[in-house]
Amino acid sequence: MVTLHRPGRRLVAAALALTAAIPLLGGCAATDSILGKPSLVIGVKPDQPGLGMKSGGKYTGFDVDMAREVARRLGKTVSFVDAPSARRETMLQNGLADLIFATYSITPQRKTKVSFAGPYYVAHQDTLVRAAETGIDNVRDLRDRKLCEVTGSNSWRRVKEERKIPVELVQSKSYKTCVDDLLAGRLDAVSTDDLILAGFSTGQTRIVNAPFSDERYGVGIRTGDIDGCEAVNTALTEMYQDGTARELLRKWFAKSGLALNFDVPQFEGCG
Structure with a gap:
C-alpha cells in the first residue's frame, strides 16, 4: 500500500474537486442559453403596422408571428415586451429580453454589443x-x-x-x-x-420605390449563446423550406406592392 504524503493528498483532492465542478459549470452554461429556459421573453415593436403592433395588450405583425413560430419550434412558450429602437441592446444585455424580433438590422457596430441569429428577412x-x-x-x-x-x-x-x-x-x-x-x-x-x-x-x-440598401433583419440574442443562435437559425431555415415564412410574408405584405423575397436568407455565423 502506498501512502501519499501531504502534498500528494492535496493534489488528489484538488483534482477530485475540479472533476466534480465540471458538470456544475456545464449546467450553468446551459441555463444561460435560451435553450435552458421553458419560456422566452421576446422584444418586438409596438408601433409599426404590419411588423409589430400592440393593441389592447395584444401584439400582432410579421415580426410577432415569426417570433412566435420560432419559439414554438424550439418547444418554448413566449411572452412579448416592447422593444424601442434605442433600448434593444440594453434589453438583451440586462436580461430583459431573451430574443429581439424588431426590424433589427445587423450592423458591425451592433455586433460589438450583442449577437444575431438570422437574418430572417432582407428588406x-x-x-x-x-x-x-x-x-x-x-x-x-x-x-x-x-x-x-x-x-x-x-x-x-x-x-x-x-x-x-x-x-x-x-x-x-x-x-x-x-x-x-x-x-x-x-x-x-x-x-x-x-x-x-x-x-x-x-x-x-x-x-418612392427607389431602394438603395439591404437591411438584414437579425434576431438579437445575448452574446455567447451559440447553441441558442444555431437553434434559431435551424428553425428559420425550416420555416422558409416548408413555406411558413412565405405564408407570413404574404399575410402581412401581399397588398403593399413590394417585391417579396421567399428564399432562405444567407445567415450570419453564430461563432
Whole structure:
C-alpha cells in the first residue's frame, strides 16, 4: 500500500474537486442559453403596422408571428415586451429580453454589443413622402430636405453619412411619430426599411420605390449563446423550406406592392 504524503493528498483532492465542478459549470452554461429556459421573453415593436403592433395588450405583425413560430419550434412558450429602437441592446444585455424580433438590422457596430441569429428577412431601405410630393423620386432628391431621425435607428445614417447627402435631421422617438410629422408638414421624408414604410403607406403618402440598401433583419440574442443562435437559425431555415415564412410574408405584405423575397436568407455565423 502506498501512502501519499501531504502534498500528494492535496493534489488528489484538488483534482477530485475540479472533476466534480465540471458538470456544475456545464449546467450553468446551459441555463444561460435560451435553450435552458421553458419560456422566452421576446422584444418586438409596438408601433409599426404590419411588423409589430400592440393593441389592447395584444401584439400582432410579421415580426410577432415569426417570433412566435420560432419559439414554438424550439418547444418554448413566449411572452412579448416592447422593444424601442434605442433600448434593444440594453434589453438583451440586462436580461430583459431573451430574443429581439424588431426590424433589427445587423450592423458591425451592433455586433460589438450583442449577437444575431438570422437574418430572417432582407428588406431594402426606401423613402416615404407625402402623396402630393413631386420633387422626391430617389434618395439624392433629399438634398436640403427635412428627414426624420429615429433615436436608436441607423436609417438616417445611410442617407447623411454613407451617401453624404446634406439633409436637415428632425429627431423622433419612433417611425409612427415620423409619419405623423410628415403628414403635418414638419418634415419632408421618412427613409427606412421598405417593410416598415409599407405598413405606414396610405392614400396620403407614397413610397418612392427607389431602394438603395439591404437591411438584414437579425434576431438579437445575448452574446455567447451559440447553441441558442444555431437553434434559431435551424428553425428559420425550416420555416422558409416548408413555406411558413412565405405564408407570413404574404399575410402581412401581399397588398403593399413590394417585391417579396421567399428564399432562405444567407445567415450570419453564430461563432
